[in-house]
Amino acid sequence: MAEPIQTRSADDSAEAGALPASLLEAVALTKRFGALVANDHVSLAIRAGETHALLGENGAGKSTLVKMMCGLLQPDSGELLYEGSPIFFPDPASSRAKGVGVVFQHFALFDAMTVVENVALGLPGHEPLPALAARIDECVARYGLAVEPYRRVGELSVGERQRVEIVRCLLGNPRVLILDEPTSVLTPDESESLFRTVDLLTDEGRAVLFISHKLDEVRRLCHRATVLRGGKFIAEVDPRTETAGSLARLMVGAEVPRTARTLTHDLGEPRLLVRNLSVKGDGSRGSALHAINLEIRAGEIVGVAGVAGNGQTTLFEALSGEKLAEDPESIVIDRTPAGGLGPTARRALRAGFVPEERLGHAAAPDMRLSDNVLLTTHGDGAIVKMGVVSHSALYARFQEIVKRFDVRFGGRDPKARRLSGGNLQKFVIGREVLREPVLIVVDQPTWGVDAAAAGFIRTTLRTKAAEGCAVLVISQDLDELLEFTDRIAVMCEGRLTAPVPVAETSREAIGLAMGGSHDDGEATHGA
Numbered sequence: 164m165a166e167p168i169q170t171r172s173a174d175d176s177a178e179a180g181a182l183p184a185s186l187l188e189a190v191a192l193t194k195r196f197g198a199l200v201a202n203d204h205v206s207l208a209i210r211a212g213e214t215h216a217l218l219g220e221n222g223a224g225k226s227t228l229v230k231m232m233c234g235l236l237q238p239d240s241g242e243l244l245y246e247g248s249p250i251f252f253p254d255p256a257s258s259r260a261k262g263v264g265v266v267f268q269h270f271a272l273f274d275a276m277t278v279v280e281n282v283a284l285g286l287p288g289h290e291p292l293p294a295l296a297a298r299i300d301e302c303v304a305r306y307g308l309a310v311e312p313y314r315r316v317g318e319l320s321v322g323e324r325q326r327v328e329i330v331r332c333l334l335g336n337p338r339v340l341i342l343d344e345p346t347s348v349l350t351p352d353e354s355e356s357l358f359r360t361v362d363l364l365t366d367e368g369r370a371v372l373f374i375s376h377k378l379d380e381v382r383r384l385c386h387r388a389t390v391l392r393g394g395k396f397i398a399e400v401d402p403r404t405e406t407a408g409s410l411a412r413l414m415v416g417a418e419v420p421r422t423a424r425t426l427t428h429d430l431g432e433p434r435l436l437v438r439n440l441s442v443k444g445d446g447s448r449g450s451a452l453h454a455i456n457l458e459i460r461a462g463e464i465v466g467v468a469g470v471a472g473n474g475q476t477t478l479f480e481a482l483s484g485e486k487l488a489e490d491p492e493s494i495v496i497d498r499t500p501a502g503g504l505g506p507t508a509r510r511a512l513r514a515g516f517v518p519e520e521r522l523g524h525a526a527a528p529d530m531r532l533s534d535n536v537l538l539t540t541h542g543d544g545a546i547v548k549m550g551v552v553s554h555s556a557l558y559a560r561f562q563e564i565v566k567r568f569d570v571r572f573g574g575r576d577p578k579a580r581r582l583s584g585g586n587l588q589k590f591v592i593g594r595e596v597l598r599e600p601v602l603i604v605v606d607q608p609t610w611g612v613d614a615a616a617a618g619f620i621r622t623t624l625r626t627k628a629a630e631g632c633a634v635l636v637i638s639q640d641l642d643e644l645l646e647f648t649d650r651i652a653v654m655c656e657g658r659l660t661a662p663v664p665v666a667e668t669s670r671e672a673i674g675l676a677m678g679g680s681h682d683d684g685e686a687t688h689g690a
């Protein structure tokens with residue numbers, strides 16, 4: 164397992180009056196993509212023993228900087244220093260060999276393989292799997308990361324996959340660990356345990372670069388923060404002496420608007436009725452669903468809270484038609500029994516679906532954005548007429564999404580994988596919202612999205628609700644659900660509690676239900 168590094172921590176050194184040595188330093192790095200300058204002379208030094216935040220709104224250039232610091236991208240100009248000396252990382256393997264480990268937003272794991280097999284792929288040599296599994300167990304115990312070596316990755320939730328990536332990285336004994344939005348898919352408890360892991364790592368003298376849009380956690384966890392805006396270095400601050408508002412202002416360059424709270428409008432017809440829906444566990448991702456009941460009426464937003472892996476993915480798949488229900492009547496969309504219909508037929512009922520995974524599920528990575536529009540709009544009639552794609556209509560829709568949802572990217576119509584995470588999320592939400600759905604089901608609506616864009620997405624969903632759409636939001640972010648939904652239900656072990664009006668519940672009550680406790684002893688009710 165990783166050996167502790169004998170280096171003074173950032174705080175120890177600050178007390179001693181001297182700054183600790185910088186382990187990895189970017190000096191005036193510049194990277195262009197065509198006409199777009201993604202990083203413009205950006206400098207950043209990560210010191211031994213510190214947790215250093217990298218902040219900036221979507222598309223500010225954070226991932227580009229990280230990719231240059233680990234050899235995944237080469238800068239057009241500027242240089243990297245490792246322990247004060249110039250260094251060149253031609254590829255990620257060379258940075259890994261120097262002790263720079265990165266956990267990216269999009270994971271590189273093979274679904275069909277077990278955790279230990281996936282970890283083995285990323286490590287040099289041919290360590291026997293039982294020995295590697297034992298090392299994983301040791302790492303898990305030491306850093307408090309719940310990971311089971313012999314589970315198949317395809318069965319894991321996004322949060323669990325992320326822990327696998329972190330463990331894989333830690334087994335490489337990194338001196339610098341770069342975490343790209345590590346908490347965006349974690350529950351509050353999982354985030355807390357990750358923070359303890361990060362503290363342990365920095366206590367050991369390692370350096371952590373922490374990318375996050377959650378400013379409160381940055382203020383708690385990080386010793387320093389570098390802020391980027393529009394590809395430029397804006398400031399280096401001590402986040403512990405800043406407020407979330409002052410950090411957001413540095414990132415955005417202006418005040419960040421808050422989501423409009425509950426609108427006063429009457430609820431209409433039920434747009435989604437789920438009656439006694441049970442789905443068998445099939446050994447793939449997500450657990451079985453047990454007798455789910457839910458009603459969402461035109462004009463309301465219902466949130467589903469829960470710890471990852473309790474059936475939320477299966478619920479999304481059952482609602483979107485990726486998994487069919489045995490009883491067609493168990494899911495009714497806008498008065499039509501839909502349990503036996505596939506995704507396209509459900510979309511024809513004017514339902515829209517935004518899955519949790521943007522790249523690969525919501526969007527095809529190697530298809531251009533405009534072609535990605537077609538993925539969910541081909542049945543709408545506006546874009547495909549009598550089997551023929553109207554390219555002018557398609558391109559017009561694409562441009563409307565980009566404009567109204569402020570999707571930023573370089574070039575005219577790039578492949579989806581070229582977009583920053585938050586911008587791709589804005590695109591995917593925009594694609595569904597502009598179809599004018601009567602029902603929209605969104606899994607993790609603001610994962611990886613900056614504060615301003617997250618506010619925009621929530622306000623957009625509220626506006627859709629006010630226009631008569633029914634909205635179901637599955638989210639692990641309890642603050643988000645409390646901020647903008649009308650009623651909240653909790654998913655635990657494949658069962659859904661009855662949705663409760665937000666005003667009549669509390670964070671504590673929801674937290675208890677997430678852990679499987681119910682004051683009334685009842686786990687499953689109708690809406």
Ligand SMILES: Nc1ncnc2c1ncn2[C@@H]1O[C@H](COP(=O)(O)OP(=O)(O)OP(=O)(O)O)[C@@H](O)[C@H]1O
Pocket residue numbers: 196199201219220221222223224225226227228571572573577581582583584585586611613
């Ligand atoms: N390979 C690429 N080709 C073209 N443009 C790119 C490429 N990679 C990134 N970009 C563009 O560079 C800009 C910076 O992107 P980057 O991914 O670094 O932002 P970010 O700050 O990490 O954003 P987010 O918070 O959304 O992940 C964006 O406008 C993005 O579209």
